[in-house]
Amino acid sequence: xxxxxxxxxxxxxxxxxxxxxxxxxxxxxxxxxxxxxxxxxxxxxxxxxxxxxxxxxxxxxxxxxxxxxxxxxxxxxxxxxxxxxxxxxxxxxxxxxxxxxxxxxxxxxxxxxxxxxxxxxxxxxxxxxxxxxxxxxxxxxxxxxxxxxxxxxxxxxxxxxxxxxxxxxxxxxxxxxxxxxxxxxxxxxxxxxxxxxxxxxxxxxxxxxxxxxxxxxxxxxxxxxxxxxxxxxxxxxxxxxxxxxxxxxxxxxxxxxxxxxxxxxxxxxxxxxxxxxxxxxxxxxxxxxxxxxxxxxxxxxxx
Amino acid sequence: xxxxxxxxxxxxxxxxxxxxxxxxxxxxxxxxxxxxxxxxxxxxxxxxxxxxxxxxxxxxxxxxxxxxxxxxxxxxxxxxxxxxxxxxxxxxxxxxxxxxxxxxxxxxxxxxxxxxxxxxxxxxxxxxxxxxxxxxxxxxxxxxxxxxxxxxxxxxxxxxxxxxxxxxxxxxxxxxxxxxxxxxxxxxxxxxxxxxxxxxxxxxxxxxxxxxxxxxxxxxxxxxxxxxxxxxxxxxxxxxxxxxxxxxxxxxxxxxxxxxxxxxxxxxxxxxxxxxxxxxxxxxxxxxxxxxx
Numbered sequence: 001x002x003x004x005x006x007x008x009x010x011x012x013x014x015x016x017x018x019x020x021x022x023x024x025x026x027x028x029x030x031x032x033x034x035x036x037x038x039x040x041x042x043x044x045x046x047x048x049x050x051x052x053x054x055x056x057x058x059x060x061x062x063x064x065x066x067x068x069x070x071x072x073x074x075x076x077x078x079x080x081x082x083x084x085x086x087x088x089x090x091x092x093x094x095x096x097x098x099x100x101x102x103x104x105x106x107x108x109x110x111x112x113x114x115x116x117x118x119x120x121x122x123x124x125x126x127x128x129x130x131x132x133x134x135x136x137x138x139x140x141x142x143x144x145x146x147x148x149x150x151x152x153x154x155x156x157x158x159x160x161x162x163x164x165x166x167x168x169x170x171x172x173x174x175x176x177x178x179x180x181x182x183x184x185x186x187x188x189x190x191x192x193x194x195x196x197x198x199x200x201x202x203x204x205x206x207x208x209x210x211x212x213x214x215x216x217x218x219x220x221x222x223x224x225x226x227x228x229x230x231x232x233x234x235x236x237x238x239x240x241x242x243x244x245x246x247x248x249x250x251x252x253x254x255x256x257x258x259x260x261x262x263x264x265x266x267x268x269x270x271x272x273x274x275x276x277x278x279x280x281x282x283x284x285x286x287x288x289x290x291x292x293x294x295x296x297x298x299x300x301x302x303x
Numbered sequence: 304x305x306x307x308x309x310x311x312x313x314x315x316x317x318x319x320x321x322x323x324x325x326x327x328x329x330x331x332x333x334x335x336x337x338x339x340x341x342x343x344x345x346x347x348x349x350x351x352x353x354x355x356x357x358x359x360x361x362x363x364x365x366x367x368x369x370x371x372x373x374x375x376x377x378x379x380x381x382x383x384x385x386x387x388x389x390x391x392x393x394x395x396x397x398x399x400x401x402x403x404x405x406x407x408x409x410x411x412x413x414x415x416x417x418x419x420x421x422x423x424x425x426x427x428x429x430x431x432x433x434x435x436x437x438x439x440x441x442x443x444x445x446x447x448x449x450x451x452x453x454x455x456x457x458x459x460x461x462x463x464x465x466x467x468x469x470x471x472x473x474x475x476x477x478x479x480x481x482x483x484x485x486x487x488x489x490x491x492x493x494x495x496x497x498x499x500x501x502x503x504x505x506x507x508x509x510x511x512x513x514x515x516x517x518x519x520x521x522x523x524x525x526x527x528x529x530x531x532x533x534x535x536x537x538x539x540x541x542x543x544x545x546x547x548x549x550x551x552x553x554x555x556x557x558x559x560x561x562x563x564x565x566x567x568x569x570x571x572x573x574x575x576x577x578x579x580x581x582x583x584x585x586x587x588x589x590x591x592x593x594x595x596x
Contacts, residue, residue: 045409045410048473051413051428067433068433071439072439113320116317116320117317124316143576145552146576147331148556148559152560153345173328174327234416252418255417274423274424278416281416293407
């Protein structure tokens with residue numbers, strides 16, 4: 001809640017920073033400290049990023065180089081052969097498609113239902129709205145593992161095991177609370193007068209939802225989708241528990257096929273497969289990282 | 304409240320989300336609670352056993368206690384890496400004038416990558432044959448004697464499976480804490496600096512109290528995520544060797560889906576839920592009280 005005040009406070013106290021130049025007094029004093037913290041930041045960033053770069057480099061090594069060489073050395077020769085083997089071993093295209101279907105399905109539910117619940121709680125209002133808000137808190141605190149055994153049993157009685165729905169339902173259900181909180185904190189900022197004016201013009205709750213609330217919420221929708229997609233796209237536990245058939249396997253399950261399929265692991269091909277499967281989300285993240293970062297920040301502070 | 308809303312319209316908007324939430328979250332919680340009083344393998348008839356599962360868990364199951372202690376160790380390592388690391392890096396970043404955006408993005412990268420990919424990656428980092436990154440690094444800096452297969456050594460395996468989880472999410476918490484640190488009014492810091500406050504005093508007396516609400520939120524997030532940690536240990540070692548990296552979650556999973564002991568698995572998952580609730584309660588109690596003092 002204090003975040004919006006920050007830029008104002010900063011420009012008031014250090015006006016020179018507007019021209020991109022820090023105040024002189026600050027620039028002179030702590031140069032040793034500054035250099036030290038820069039070096040530390042650099043080291044930490046390397047620790048965060050290097051393993052990923054290494055993953056990519058390894059996927060371009062030939063097998064002999066990988067088995068014998070120094071792991072830090074650059075590959076002796078670059079080869080795309082691992083990628084060819086990666087596509088031969090698994091059904092990566094299908095895995096990516098499945099992940100896409102599950103992510104889309106869950107996101108549609110999360111956005112639509114989250115918006116509806118928030119609208120009922122925040123805009124329409126009703127007597128037990130505080131209770132319902134509290135109810136949604138449970139889903140944030142409680143670990144997802146609690147649902148595994150009961151859902152497994154329920155699915156097998158209604159024949160939902162091994163379907164897209166079996167993954168979408170719990171993924172959407174456990175993400176719903178965060179979505180409800182994000183939407184309701186956004187709806188708080190829509191001025192009451194807007195609704196009152198629309199009401200006077202004779203619009204009922206459904207028209208107001210469709211004509212005012214929905215169009216205004218586009219930014220929040222983007223936030224909700226981005227934040228949840230990370231978790232849904234990468235979900236392992238629900239998929240691993242409820243899905244058995246190859247045709248329905250999502251990326252995390254597909255990747256597992258690379259172990260054991262041949263008794264021993266073909267590491268360079270596996271790393272190639274890993275690189276292929278992390279690319280879609282990574283691209284989205286790099287393109288939309290501003291929105292995503294903002295979403296993750298607000299997801300935590302408003303939740 | 305909208306003036307001309309009807310009771311019906313509230314229900315129209317509220318029921319669908321509650322239905323999904325009920326089916327996916329609330330009802331399974333009740334079911335777990337219910338199942339925890341039964342003995343059931345999924346095929347034969349369910350048999351009511353009262354508190355027998357709880358008695359067995361708390362008094363007669365060494366693996367359970369082993370997993371519980373391991374889970375606490377896992378949590379401790381995650382918290383140090385995630386919250387400690389996040390606070391440290393966020394503080395460093397505030398002294399930076401340019402490039403913070405880029406560093407935030409780079410720092411967050413591991414959070415975008417699936418746990419399966421991370422498990423693969425770290426299996427290679429820890430490996431000894433062919434030599435992995437960690438062992439090679441130790442060799443270079445002159446600690447060659449420490450080289451080992453980190454995942455097969457019972458003394459190191461728990462730390463080895465916890466570190467990737469810490470590594471993965473530290474960027475997320477860093478973002479949140481960094482945003483909070485930026486919101487600390489600069490007048491306050493300036494005034495304290497003029498009064499001769501040291502960097503440490505500035506941090507403990509001005510910055511930290513100011514970000515305390517956000518700190519509480521991130522601590523709760525990191526703790527509940529830490530207690531539900533599953534993917535990485537399950538994929539890297541499946542709890543082994545022996546039970547040395549078994550967590551409550553992996554133990555519960557194996558009890559349910561390998562030994563198909565649904566009743567006892569539910570008892571363990573009820574324990575995990577209680578553990579999470581107690582943890583959140585303790586955090587609120589400790590951090591809130593300090594704020595009042």
